[in-house]
Amino acid sequence: MKTVIIGDFQQKVDELLIRHRSILDSLSKYQDTNSRVNRAITKTVTTCGCLTVNATRQDIPKDATFKDYKQYMDSHFNGNLCENCREIIESKIGDNLFYLAALCNILDLNLEDILTKEYKKISTLGHFNLT
Numbered sequence: 001m002k003t004v005i006i007g008d009f010q011q012k013v014d015e016l017l018i019r020h021r022s023i024l025d026s027l028s029k030y031q032d033t034n035s036r037v038n039r040a041i042t043k044t045v046t047t048c049g050c051l052t053v054n055a056t057r058q059d060i061p062k063d064a065t066f067k068d069y070k071q072y073m074d075s076h077f078n079g080n081l082c083e084n085c086r087e088i089i090e091s092k093i094g095d096n097l098f099y100l101a102a103l104c105n106i107l108d109l110n111l112e113d114i115l116t117k118e119y120k121k122i123s124t125l126g127h128f129n130l131t
Helices: 006-016 023-048 066-072 083-106 111-129
Strands: 051-053 077-079
Touching: 006 083, 006 111, 023 051, 023 083, 083 111
Parallel strands: none
Antiparallel strands: 051 077
16 A cells, blocks of 8 residues: 555645535544544543443652653553454544644645654653643
């Protein structure tokens, strides 16, 4: 399978997007696809059960340095995505990326440039980025 370059993806979205060219339509579609990603992840727990959630307070020792925090942080997920849930979530994230690219096109933004700038920022700031 050919590796898709972000710019190629953004260009293809521009070619294919016809009905939701309005900024309002694209914003609402982007928000809708985001909620569908959240719902698909939720259903891995509530319907399929391939993942479980055990959420508790993050337990970080008082003497831990900020650099050590990562080793104490928990995702609260247990298990592994089954193939069906993985496929569904990947599809929903793909839809979300489509409308993110559409928003970039409408606003005359280059998604690849945005990702490059963000990468440079987090690489430069490292742990001080606090994301």
